[in-house]
Amino acid sequence: MTLTPTDVAHLRRCVELAREAVDAGDEAFGSLLVNADGDIVFEDRNRVSGGDSTRHPELTLVEWAVANMTPEQRVASVTYTSGEHCAMCAAAHAWVGLGRIVYAGSTAQLTGWRAEWNLPASPVAPLSIREVAPGVAVTGPISEFAADLRALHARAAGVTL
Incomplete structure (x- = not known):
């Protein structure tokens, strides 16, 4: 699938959220949820530094969507994220019936x-x-984000490149 300029802009925002997470002492992940009208309805960043390793933004999006969207709205939504969903987040996404996922960097x-x-x-x-x-x-990974994501993950892990 070819990305639109809007897709790229949403992924850039996810990378910004990942940077905010690293700046706050968390792992480098950020995500947002877009409704069928193209509006960003929710966004979050990783928040695992407090000791709860399940505080991934993708899981928080799922929880928000269940509380605030109908099943029809969920299936028509798009999740954008800086990194591919882990198994926990991917399963939750599927279980609640959210729509397409576009991610910048892959698990691999x-x-x-x-x-x-x-x-x-x-x-x-x-x-x-x-x-x-x-x-x-x-849809993903998107190669133009690889260098930025690599640098963010290195900084979060205390690795000097």
């Missing part, structure tokens, strides 16, 4: 960077969204 990219930096692997299997939620339409 992040896993490769972490291995390159000799960091511990994730405690959760690095599955793609397509493996966890095969019925969800997915």
Whole structure:
């Protein structure tokens, strides 16, 4: 699928949110939810630094959507995110019937960077969204964001590039 200028702008905002997360001492992830009219209805960033490793922005979007959108509105929505959903977030996304996902950086990219930096692997299997939620339409990764995301993840992990 070809990205529109609006898609790219939304992904840029996700990267900004990821930067805000890193600046606040969290991991480098940011996400937003867009309704069928193209309006951003919710956005968030990673908030795991407080000790709850499930405080991913993608999961927060799911919770917000369930509380504030009808099933019809959810399926017509688009989730934009700086990084591909983990298995937990992908499953939650599919279970509540959210629409398409557009992500800037992939799980495979992040896993490769972490291995390159000799960091511990994730405690959760690095599955793609397509493996966890095969019925969800997915676009990503988007190569133009790779360098920025790599730098953000390195900074969050305390790695000097």
